Amino acid sequence: EIPWFPRHISELDQCSKCVTKYEPTTDPRHPGHGDATYIARRQFLNDQAVNFRHGDPIPYVEYTKEEHATWKAVYEKLKTLHESHTCLSYRKNLKMLEEEGVLTAEKIPQIVDVNKYLMRKTGFMLRPCSGLLSARDFLASLAYRVFQTTTYLRHHGSPHHSPEPDLVHELLGHVPMFSDPLIAQMSQDIGLMSLGATDDQIEKLATVYWFIIEFGLCREDGKLKAIGAGLLSAYGELMHACSDVPDHKEFDPRVTAVQTYEDSDYQPLYFVAHSLQDALIKLREYASSMPRSYGVIYDPLTQSVRLI
Ligand code: H2B
Numbered sequence: 144e145i146p147w148f149p150r151h152i153s154e155l156d157q158c159s160k161c162v163t164k165y166e167p168t169t170d171p172r173h174p175g176h177g178d179a180t181y182i183a184r185r186q187f188l189n190d191q192a193v194n195f196r197h198g199d200p201i202p203y204v205e206y207t208k209e210e211h212a213t214w215k216a217v218y219e220k221l222k223t224l225h226e227s228h229t230c231l232s233y234r235k236n237l238k239m240l241e242e243e244g245v246l247t248a249e250k251i252p253q254i255v256d257v258n259k260y261l262m263r264k265t266g267f268m269l270r271p272c273s274g275l276l277s278a279r280d281f282l283a284s285l286a287y288r289v290f291q292t293t294t295y296l297r298h299h300g301s302p303h304h305s306p307e308p309d310l311v312h313e314l315l316g317h318v319p320m321f322s323d324p325l326i327a328q329m330s331q332d333i334g335l336m337s338l339g340a341t342d343d344q345i346e347k348l349a350t351v352y353w354f355i356i357e358f359g360l361c362r363e364d365g366k367l368k369a370i371g372a373g374l375l376s377a378y379g380e381l382m383h384a385c386s387d388v389p390d391h392k393e394f395d396p397r398v399t400a401v402q403t404y405e406d407s408d409y410q411p412l413y414f415v416a417h418s419l420q421d422a423l424i425k426l427r428e429y430a431s432s433m434p435r436s437y438g439v440i441y442d443p444l445t446q447s448v449r450l451i
């Protein structure tokens with residue numbers, strides 16, 4: 144019995160189940176805890192996202208002066224680490240995004256403008272969601288080159304750290320990397336492997352995703368550089384990850400898939416890829432070794448999946 148999964152991109156409408164983890168309403172670890180104005184704003188944006196259906200125009204969001212200011216503060220601080228701590232692909236893609244005026248420190252971009260850019264580069268598309276999704280739903284959307292994106296911003300009192308995904312993480316961490324064809328393919332491959340997978344396989348794929356797409360490193364000219372969006376959007380952990388404080392192991396999906404990870408503090412261990420291309424090749428070897436009684440074919444012309 145194969146678990147249900149979306150066969151067409153429009154069925155991602157049924158893949159927006161959130162898991163509650165760091166709710167500002169109840170969790171004192173959330174920087175917005177006790178801030179009624181923040182909580183209401185986050186709720187408003189999440190309600191808007193929850194009502195989104197495939198094919199709807201992406202809602203325009205009027206961000207406040209304070210939100211733009213938080214965005215600018217994070218952007219400018221992260222910028223100081225770009226040359227020294229981020230991979231070449233990130234720097235190249237961010238530069239193009241900046242030159243086209245899609246990403247700038249001055250204002251929070253609209254998803255619709257980001258999508259026009261991504262569509263041209265890799266066919267990736269952001270779709271609004273209302274918080275942390277279940278791994279199964281989140282990974283299924285990647286199979287269709289859809290990235291479920293939160294639309295609220297982190298709390299202004301804690302601009303350089305967020306316990307949950309927020310706009311800074313999505314736009315400054317993920318978007319430049321989804322502009323890279325190799326990362327786009329890796330993400331889609333993990334997504335396709337997840338379709339109809341067992342809970343145990345989902346757990347493994349979520350772990351691989353975590354260690355490469357969120358917290359991955361590579362080596363360039365002998366130096367450790369970030370490729371993962373969780374690092375690219377977090378000043379403190381970006382410095383930590385590239386330093387000699389944590390352990391570093393070679394990226395190998397078979398090993399990576401069963402490694403335990405930390406989701407409330409800096410990682411004690413990171414995986415290092417030789418290059419994006421090498422990570423993609425290893426991931427594809429891993430995919431072909433994954434036991435499954437069927438094959439999955441993605442048809443980009445109809446944006447649908449067929450089993451063989
Ligand atoms: N949900 C959202 N909204 N954004 C993410 O980046 C995210 C998610 N990551 N759900 C997922 C979980 C990831 O950590 C893996 C697949 O579990």
Ligand code: FE
Nearest residue numbers: 308357372373
């Ligand atoms: Fe992320």
